[in-house]
Amino acid sequence: MNTYYIYSHPEGKLDAVKRGWSWPAAFLGGFWALSKKLWWPAVAVFLVAIFGWFMAPVLSRQGIAPDTTQLAYIVIAAVIFRVFGTHGNRWHETRLCRAGYRLVAELSEIDAERAIFEYKKSLSDSDAVKA
Numbered sequence: 001m002n003t004y005y006i007y008s009h010p011e012g013k014l015d016a017v018k019r020g021w022s023w024p025a026a027f028l029g030g031f032w033a034l035s036k037k038l039w040w041p042a043v044a045v046f047l048v049a050i051f052g053w054f055m056a057p058v059l060s061r062q063g064i065a066p067d068t069t070q071l072a073y074i075v076i077a078a079v080i081f082r083v084f085g086t087h088g089n090r091w092h093e094t095r096l097c098r099a100g101y102r103l104v105a106e107l108s109e110i111d112a113e114r115a116i117f118e119y120k121k122s123l124s125d126s127d128a129v130k131a
Helices: 023-028 030-035 039-061 066-098 112-130
Strands: 002-008 014-018 102-109
Touching: 002 066, 002 112, 014 066, 014 112, 023 030, 023 066, 030 039, 030 066, 039 066, 102 112
Parallel strands: none
Antiparallel strands: 002 014, 002 102
């Protein structure tokens, strides 16, 4: 089971963010960042990709071996994988807080949807006890 932080917005929206490593962020990189409205990480990773795409012909004209260029791409991809996987959920939490969300709970659940369901259930259970 994973630990999820539940964030609540004053308009009633809920979001769950897993603590720790983010596999979707690691594998999807900039596309994941765009889906979470994390503009700066998305722009940065796309700029790195575009830069690499334009630099490949320049490096080959300079006499740098294609194997060296491919190795450089692999290293850059590994760094991006590691950075997004390690920091992705933290970036998402920061964006939620800036958007007016506040941390309301920490739950251990199988997935984010289940964590939100259990949080809503706990709210309705506490309302029933008060009545």
